[in-house]
Structures are given as C-alpha cells and as structure tokens.
Amino acid sequence: MSTLMPLIWVILSSFKTNQEIFTSTFSLPREWQIQNYINAIRLDGLFEAFRNTIAVSVICTFITTLVASMASYALMQKFKLTKKIYYFLIAGIYVPINAFMVPYFILSIVTKTYNTIWALIMVYSAINLPMAVLILKAYMDTIPKEICESAVVDGCSFSKTFFKIILPLSLPGMSTIGVFQFIMPWNEFLFATILTQDKASRTLQVSIRFFMGTFVVDYASMFATMVVCLVPTIFAYILFQEQVISGLTSGALKA
Amino acid sequence: MKTFELPFVMTNGGPGTTTQILPLLMYKKFLNNESSLANAIGFTMVTIGIIAILLVKTLTKNKEGSLE
Numbered sequence: 001m002s003t004l005m006p007l008i009w010v011i012l013s014s015f016k017t018n019q020e021i022f023t024s025t026f027s028l029p030r031e032w033q034i035q036n037y038i039n040a041i042r043l044d045g046l047f048e049a050f051r052n053t054i055a056v057s058v059i060c061t062f063i064t065t066l067v068a069s070m071a072s073y074a075l076m077q078k079f080k081l082t083k084k085i086y087y088f089l090i091a092g093i094y095v096p097i098n099a100f101m102v103p104y105f106i107l108s109i110v111t112k113t114y115n116t117i118w119a120l121i122m123v124y125s126a127i128n129l130p131m132a133v134l135i136l137k138a139y140m141d142t143i144p145k146e147i148c149e150s151a152v153v154d155g156c157s158f159s160k161t162f163f164k165i166i167l168p169l170s171l172p173g174m175s176t177i178g179v180f181q182f183i184m185p186w187n188e189f190l191f192a193t194i195l196t197q198d199k200a201s202r203t204l205q206v207s208i209r210f211f212m213g214t215f216v217v218d219y220a221s222m223f224a225t226m227v228v229c230l231v232p233t234i235f236a237y238i239l240f241q242e243q244v245i246s247g248l249t250s251g252a253l254k255a
Numbered sequence: 256m257k258t259f260e261l262p263f264v265m266t267n268g269g270p271g272t273t274t275q276i277l278p279l280l281m282y283k284k285f286l287n288n289e290s291s292l293a294n295a296i297g298f299t300m301v302t303i304g305i306i307a308i309l310l311v312k313t314l315t316k317n318k319e320g321s322l323e
Contacts, residue, residue: 091308094304094307094308095301095304096256096257096278096300096301096304097257098256098257098259098277098278098281098282098297098300099256099278099281099296099297099298099300099301099304100297101281101282101285101293101297102285102290102293102294102297103294103297105285105290189259189260190259190260190278190282194285
C-alpha cells in the first residue's frame with residue numbers, strides 16, 4: 001500500500017495546476033487539466049529520450065543475457081577453479097556502483113563514447129552481469145548432465161551443445177533475468193546524468209529532471225511526463241508477469 | 256551505499272550538510288572538478304563494502320543461510 005499511494009498521488013496531481021498542487025494537496029482535482037499532458041508530450045526531445053531508453057534497455061538485455069548464459073554454461077563444467085571464479089563473479093553484486101563514477105567517466109572519454117548511448121550500454125551490461133550469472137547458474141544446475149553427454153555422443157561440439165540444447169532449455173531462466181535487466185536501465189539516473197550531455201543521447205529519467213528550472217519548478221508537467229513514462233513499464237509488466245512470477249517461484253522451489 | 260536518487264532529489268544534501276551521504280558527496284565533488292577526491296571517496300566505499308562482505312562471511316560460517 002505504501003508504494004501504491006504515491007503513485008496514485010502522482011497520477012492525480014498530474015491533472016491539477018501548479019497552484020492547486022500546493023493549496024489542496026490531497027484532494028481530487030477541481031478541474032481535470034489536460035494542459036499538463038500537452039506540455040509533457042510537446043517537451044523538446046521526449047521522443048529521442050524515449051527511443052534512447054528503449055534502445056539501451058533492449059541492447060543491454062541482449063548482451064547481458066548472452067554473456068551470462070555463456071558464463072554459467074562454462075561454470076557448469078566442473079574444472080579446478082570453478083568455485084573461485086564463481087565467487088569472484090558473484091562478488092560484483094555487493095559492490096556499490098556509485099563508487100565507479102570517476103572510472104567509468106574516464107573510460108567513456110578514453111574509448112570516445114562519452115556522449116553516446118554506447119557508454120550507457122557498456123556500463124549497464126557490466127553492472128547487471130553478476131546478478132544474471134547468479135540466477136542463471138542456479139537454473140542451469142537443474143539441467144541434468146546426461147543431456148550434455150548424450151549430445152556429445154551424438155557428435156555435437158562444445159559450442160553447438162550450447163546453442164542447440166542449453167539455450168532452449170534455459171529460456172525460462174533467461175526470461176526472468178531479462179525482465180529485471182530491462183527495468184534497470186529504465187530506472188537508472190546517476191550514470192545517465194553523468195555519461196550523457198546532448199539532447200540526442202539522453203534517457204527518459206534525465207529529461208524528466210529538466211523540468212526543474214533554477215527558479216521555477218513545473219511540478220504538474222513533470223508529473224504528467226512521469227505518468228507518460230510509466231505507461232510502457234506497466235504495459236510490459238502486464239505482458240510478461242507470468243514469466244516473472246514463474247521464474248521467481250521456480251527458484252524458490254529448488255531451495 | 257547504493258542509495259543515490261532519493262536523497263539527491265529530495266534534499267540535495269539537506270540544509271547545509273545535514274542529510275549528506277557518501278554517494279551524494281562524491282557526486283558533488285565530481286561536479287566541482289575535484290575528481291581525484293571523488294575517486295578516493297569511491298575507493299573508500301568499495302573498501303567498506305568488502306569489509307562488510309568479509310564480516311558477514313565469517314560471522315555466518317557453518318550456519319543456516321550462509322553464503323555458499
């Protein structure tokens with residue numbers, strides 16, 4: 001309930017004028033203003049921001065899922081250093097990503113990707129990788145090894161086994177992490193602010209922030225923009241909720 | 256140590272420096288072009304994180320729910 005109330009308040013306030021937000025904060029709007037939504041849609045560069053955010057999310061999901069599935073397949077073959085490499089990859093979850101502002105900034109300048117979305121893509125894929133490896137390895141441990149051995153007997157090489165057998169079998173696990181990795185670049189604000197500058201490479205969160213001027217804060221249009229940005233997320237959740245829930249509960253059953 | 260957005264949007268350090276937290280301090284130093292100091296703050300955060308992990312690991316050894 002405490003997460004739903006602010007959301008309802010934002011949606012209601014986006015239909016009020018600026019004065020009404022401050023005078024009668026918690027009431028229903030006296031007149032349902034549409035002007036805020038017109039301001040929001042006419043915001044300069046909203047469409048580019050939308051396109052950038054979707055592009056970053058989709059490419060990050062693709063890259064991280066591929067790399068994480070390859071890593072967990074390699075970790076499935078029990079060689080000598082398996083546990084140590086696994087812990088080393090997992091330790092990345094606990095590291096505070098805020099600490100890496102300066103190194104990522106310098107890296108993005110050195111690789112000449114400073115103002116483009118490729119800097120964001122590289123950073124977000126790296127941040128999401130440990131969590132993805134954790135979930136995928138737990139999922140791949142439930143795949144019996146006899147399948148891989150029978151594939152080798154039938155004449156599959158190492159990579160063919162991966163692409164033809166392991167990938168289709170672990171699709172539920174990959175869809176679980178895919179949902180979480182789609183949400184993360186959408187919500188991320190810190191690195192989006194640091195690593196982008198021009199209008200052509202901004203994401204949605206940064207462009208919402210630009211409604212706060214130095215002296216005047218246009219709260220009503222800001223709330224309207226937020227509601228406009230929320231709609232795709234809710235839509236995607238409605239489409240994929242079955243996979244999210246089944247992925248979470250299947251992991252719980254095993255443990 | 257990962258919470259940056261909420262204090263940044265709500266108080267931006269608070270009146271004076273009352274609600275200042277480590278990531279927010281780092282962001283402000285970074286904007287003032289003192290990136291070496293910001294880097295040092297980041298290194299401190301990572302060290303605190305590593306110490307926290309090691310503490311949790313040694314305190315929950317051979318118990319239920321320990322880190323495998």
